[in-house]
Amino acid sequence: MKQNKRAKLYGLLKQKHIDVVMLQETHSDISNAADWVKEWDGDIVRSLKALEIEIVELLRLEATGDRGHIEALKTVSGQGHKQWRTASSWACQSSLSERPESWTGELSLEELHEALQRMENGRASGIDSLQAEFYKAFWAVIGQDVLDVLRDSIRRGELPLSCRRAVLTLLPKKGDPTHLKNWCPVSLLCTDSKLLSKALDSRLTKVMERLIHQDQTYCVPDRSIFDNVYLIRDILDVSRLLGLKTGLIFLDEEKAFDRVEHEYLWKVLEAFGFNPGFVAMIRVLYSEIESVLKILSSAKVNWTKSKAILVGEWGGGQPSLPGGLAWKRGGFTYLGVYLGTIEFLNKNWEGSVEHVKGRLSRWKRLVPKMSYRGRTLVINNLAASSLWHKLACIDPPPNLLANIQAQLVDYFWDGLHWIPQSILHLPKEEGGQGLVQLSSRASSLDPET
Numbered sequence: 001m002k003q004n005k006r007a008k009l010y011g012l013l014k015q016k017h018i019d020v021v022m023l024q025e026t027h028s029d030i031s032n033a034a035d036w037v038k039e040w041d042g043d044i045v046r047s048l049k050a051l052e053i054e055i056v057e058l059l060r061l062e063a064t065g066d067r068g069h070i071e072a073l074k075t076v077s078g079q080g081h082k083q084w085r086t087a088s089s090w091a092c093q094s095s096l097s098e099r100p101e102s103w104t105g106e107l108s109l110e111e112l113h114e115a116l117q118r119m120e121n122g123r124a125s126g127i128d129s130l131q132a133e134f135y136k137a138f139w140a141v142i143g144q145d146v147l148d149v150l151r152d153s154i155r156r157g158e159l160p161l162s163c164r165r166a167v168l169t170l171l172p173k174k175g176d177p178t179h180l181k182n183w184c185p186v187s188l189l190c191t192d193s194k195l196l197s198k199a200l201d202s203r204l205t206k207v208m209e210r211l212i213h214q215d216q217t218y219c220v221p222d223r224s225i226f227d228n229v230y231l232i233r234d235i236l237d238v239s240r241l242l243g244l245k246t247g248l249i250f251l252d253e254e255k256a257f258d259r260v261e262h263e264y265l266w267k268v269l270e271a272f273g274f275n276p277g278f279v280a281m282i283r284v285l286y287s288e289i290e291s292v293l294k295i296l297s298s299a300k301v302n303w304t305k306s307k308a309i310l311v312g313e314w315g316g317g318q319p320s321l322p323g324g325l326a327w328k329r330g331g332f333t334y335l336g337v338y339l340g341t342i343e344f345l346n347k348n349w350e351g352s353v354e355h356v357k358g359r360l361s362r363w364k365r366l367v368p369k370m371s372y373r374g375r376t377l378v379i380n381n382l383a384a385s386s387l388w389h390k391l392a393c394i395d396p397p398p399n400l401l402a403n404i405q406a407q408l409v410d411y412f413w414d415g416l417h418w419i420p421q422s423i424l425h426l427p428k429e430e431g432g433q434g435l436v437q438l439s440s441r442a443s444s445l446d447p448e449t
Contacts, residue, residue: 107154107199109147113139115198119191126190127167135191150196157280158287163193165290193285200281211272225335229393233339236311240341245312247319250332254302262286307332309340337393348390349397356404359383360411367414372433379408380436387438392445401438408435 116139119132135142153159166187175182208220217223232248239246262283269279303323310318310327318327331340331347338347363370363378370378387404409421412435425440426432 107147107150107196109143111199111202112147112150112195113143115195115202118198119194124169124188126162126188126193127165128162128190130191132191135195146192146195149192153196154281154284157284159193159196159284163190163196164288196281197285200278200285203278226392229335229337229339232334233337233393236339239311243312245314247311247327248309248332249321249325250307250309250334252302252305254305337390345394346397348394349400352387352396352400353403353407355386356383357407359386360407364411367411372412373428375412376433376435379412380434383411384408384436384438384441388441388445391442396442401442405438408438 116132116135121131121133121136123132125131135146149160153163158164166189169186169188170183171186173182173184177183205221209222212220215228217227218225235246235248238244266279266283269282270276301323303325306323306325308321308325308327309332310329321327331338331344333339338344360378360383363382367375384404409417409424412424412433423431424433424435425437427434
């Protein structure tokens, strides 16, 4: 599985004498990278994606013997983020110029209906109290009227008052609820304004993959946030096994979404080549809006939530850090996964057996009254599903899945096993019950298999 393939990669990296110092920032730019090159006194600083590309190229080199890949890679790596940003901007502008009518053309009834179908039911409504379910039920009656209103609003540059007025509510975050900073304000908008937003989002999605930097994997089509977990996990393993000096810094930006001015957003869209007509449609969503929080203009790092991890032996002294940030050893949590040393990785599975057993126990008294289908649903959707996130990133300890699987099968039979376990895993149409097989599911979640 993962370990065998990575072991082969480690040997290849060592053979090629690669010595990499990697810095990861959640909000990085070229000037920050230049500062870090100076701070780290000449060591090589590379983004996560740059190191990932090099790993892929090394594997290709091993398979083909073609050193041209590596030379080309060095050329690309030397030009850095600036080249990528220029290239992505050109690609975006090229895509936008191919069919400008698809960006600046009038809204269509089909666009709005598609956006409506993508809206989830049961969401809180805005000031008019009309949820998405209402629009879906009566779309044949009101659809054309909604389209006419939104088209007229775009021509006038302003939405109706109900669409511009948000209802503010507070949702608790982590921490002491008596502190105002531990509450998150949420603006509840009317469904018709969200329809316009989703329709424009569908247009924007067509170029997001070319526009957004490759290190950003969340909310970009055809990318997964698991990619970053895999990459950081492998970088730590490479550094530990080859004795590389590595530092990872995770910066948390304080109230990031409240610190971007709208005028800045319009200039960014213009810089990336978006047609003024399309930008004007987006601006309508922000024109004369009410009941919103004050938007600040400067970014601010939340040093209390930021962290820095050091790997390897630093005989010459540790690099200095800003903001009172201190280097730590061992590991850290990233997107809900423990990464770092072997001891820290094992934290991912502490209490897993008891956790699954606890979920099953909540339904234990109902088992005698449940059908086999009902038992399968409880096992697959309520118990075993708690393992998927970490199984997608980290290999479990030996025998862990076998122990949990035995619990699941015993729960299904309520202690009385009537047929071989292998039959239970078959689909119902083949004589089984569709009971999840943990080892198979773990293999299917592994991107390297």
